[in-house]
Amino acid sequence: MAFAGRTAVWWARLRPSPVASPAWFAPWLPAGPVAGERPYSARGEEKIDMSTYPVESIRNFSIIAHVDHGKSTLADRLLEITGTISKTGRNKQVLDKLQVERERGITVKAQSASLFYSHEGVNYLLNLIDTPGHVDFSYEVSRSLSACQGVILVVDANEGIQAQTVANFYLAFEAQLAIIPVINKIDLKNADPERVEKQIEKLFDIPIDECVRISAKQGTNVEKVLQKVVEKIPPPQCNAADPLKALVFDSTFDHYRGVIANIALFGGEIQKGYKIVSAHTKKRYEVNEVGILSPDEQPTHRLYAGQVGYLIAGMKEVTEAQIGDTLFLYKQPVEPLPGFKSAKPMVFAGMYPVDQTEYNNLKSALERLTLNDSSVTVHRDSSLALGAGWRLGFLGLLHMEVFNQRLEQEYNMSVILTAPTVPYKAVLSSAKLIKEYGKEEITIINPAQFPDKLSVSEYLEPTVLGTIVTPQEYIGKIIVLCQDRRAIQKDMLYIDEHRVMLKYLFPLNEIVVDFYDALKSLSSGYASFDYEDAGYQAADLIKMDILLNGNSVEELATIVHKDKAYATGKYLCERLKDAIPRQLFEIAIQAAVGKKIIARETLKAYRKNVLAKCYGGDITRKMKLLKRQAEGKKMMRKIGNVEVPRDAFIRVLKRQTDK
């Protein structure tokens, strides 16, 4: 998989029903209150009075880390120490409930939790706000971080700073949050905390003595982390006397209760019966329930400024509780919190049922899955070769992979996912086209819509700023790889004697398909990579057609950079040559830009194709095969006189996951 990230994807938490998914059994759920350890009550019994936690005793924080550096394990320990969950051997990735999360060791769905912690005689309310660690969700990360005043930055004592550590650090740094560096896994044999502390000092300018060395797995020094949270992270700056101002930092969908919005109160208070308005949609709702997350929902009478919890208010779709939106009281409008954006898909791919008879089942699975994830855009699409399907927009590659995996695992759906593409733009110069589109700059998702160069003043492609952290011996190869991907070096820094951090500006389309795999393979798995959105840049784009005996194949048309046209064309022609069976005549497979042919492969005609022996038992076999071939022939896509089997398209269009 590409871009592994111990990631929280802010999109889709299906409330796991214990019947459907016994594997998701959460150990804290029906266990009842653990005497003397936690101030919670079972649902429906007496509610917690949140007014006993004034702003001064509240700390809102996140844990951020590179994949596998121990974020979820640390969260498990914090939950145990504070009595939020009971200590059992089963607490592994407690906040990660989905099968895909446990399998991949990533966090797909953020789960926040309120912890009660007593320190030097004061009862503190610590809100652990889980954040997506991955760049696919940098907008969501920034929204969650905006509900925090500090972060715990976890770094593996063995692996040291990695690309995602850097990206996460800068997000927190730019949000001006207090940062508590934690060096984890000090129990490992190869742990080298001194080296990692030096890296942190050099790269992040954080004094060595501020680092906390822990082993989340064994619980070593975890208590100290909690103390640091209390001491170093400031309480939120807000007032319960102000009018209500609540940030939506996550939302999920529950089949029985509708949308559950996770909120952080920046002012005022909220309780059942309040009438509230969404600053984004302007829709009005009445609050049905508020509460804290522990990490399951725990109803409370009220929530007060500075606190973090959830709200249920009759919202029917997750799009009604968009991340970053501000909620306020009806007739008491406030200035919305800054930074709200609607989800912007960066990677598009076609999705088709393997078998067209599965179309309706896939449709309903998609509907249910997107119910929880407003960041996936869905447009109906159809391909002559692959049938009816959809064009889906994702925040990034990991988002796409996880979505696909969930579709397979939770809905038992097998789909054809086409190679991902990125949204290009064109600045139109033709008055006629401008009038037609009603704007000067258009986004091109489908190559069929690619406007001709004559009516365009400039094409634009999306770019990202990529961070690569690698042992120095691989630098040479990595630089060659990046240059090959049209990337421009922006920075190169030794973070210690052996490790280098490289920064490159990449065209997004150069990394969406196989960059991460290539990087991992040439660095024996040691280099890490992360990226962030870096806007659009002018690009010399062309549309390339694939022709079979002179007839263009609509579904294989591609938008490519001029410098990459030849290589891409050659690659597509070669793949097609292997995928199309020989026929009775010669087939020219060509890649063309306009009228110019830039690559060609020739599939020679069959000269002999006849079964040698056809007696008794051979006849039965032959007839069986012939029937299958006749069925297959009906499914062929005819391009001119050339018959192309559906799986040839699949083989050419499909993402190459295993290489």
Next chain:
Amino acid sequence: PTLCPQWPYCRKRCSYCNFNTYVVPVVDEAAVRSSLVREARTLLRLSQVQSVTSVFFGGGTPSLASPRTVAAVLEAVAEAAHLPAGAEVTLEANPSSASAPRLAGFRAAGVNRLSIGVQSLDDAELRLLGREHTAAEARGAVEAAQGLFPGRTSLDLIFGLPGQSRGAWAQGLEAALGLCDDHISLYQLTLERGTALAAQVWGGALPTPPQDLLADMYETARTMLAAAGFRHYEVSNFARKGALSTHNLSYWRAEQYIGVGPGAHGRFVPRGEGGRSREARVQMLEPDAWMRAVQSQGHGTRRRAVLSPLEQLEEVLALGLRTDEGITREVSDRPWGDPAGTCHSPPIANDPLSQRWGHFSPHLSLEAVFGEPGEEAQALQEQGWLLLDGGGLRCTWAGLALLDSLLPGLVCQLQRR
């Protein structure tokens, strides 16, 4: 109707063979014999066939059976149905079990035609194929056979072996032409899953024969045999002086055939139990299980399926097009010409055995199915692969080599009618 008894045993498995054969230390021949006899009787009775036009002992290696067994089966046939004096009775023989005395025994038992599995006249090629015999032994066997069955001895050869060149093939064929009399079968090697040879080729230990080379080898063979006066009467079969195998022709003409023995396939109408439709039948594969079944219920049929009229026509089409006569319209008294002059050899006129499309499709003529302008068959005719004329539907010289590419479209066209 024909009868096809199977002898399932071999002394050794050849490297390319995936047939239903068994290599066992001891064969209880008496038991196999009585089972073959009993099953032949049962199935002949079931089919209510009046007269058996040919018998073909296949396998396995039927030349490993004793002449007594062959005689017993033939006697059973003669008892249960009529076996005319001139009926073709072929035995497949391996050079390693085809000594003159042995062959004389088979002749005495009633065999009147031999098909010898020579496969190659090159010792290295024979080793690659996992054969038990040498080229010299094969020559000896063929010569002995020709003494006993003059004009009625056929040779099998295989071409397209890994590493075989076009020149080596032409040379081998030349040698075989010097040896054979009037019938020869040339089979392109088919790499079958599960065989030792396929594993070696797919594993990369042996080279894959290139497609174009195989086409060249086939073309070379066709040309050489035509020059030697042979008629190319089926994809892999050549005969001169009218020495066609009537037994094998009956498969391609979709006549009735009754398979007897382990793994034998049959196509017949079980009139004896009131059946009116042609059935596809397969006997049990494993010899011991088959024998137990025959002993307890008289036959070892494992699977039977009624063939729909469409399925029957599909077989007529797929098999008939393998022959030079093609699919004939109906029994015809008049010989027809070959107006386009493209057919590679004249079809057999006046042959009562000729494929009768009308027999299987009384209501829909060949013309109605394949004559429609703008359809597949028409396009294939225009491209020069196929011919539809007064005689019927058949492949052109070039089309025959590509038959498997023509068939799917033709089957689709047939299914639409």
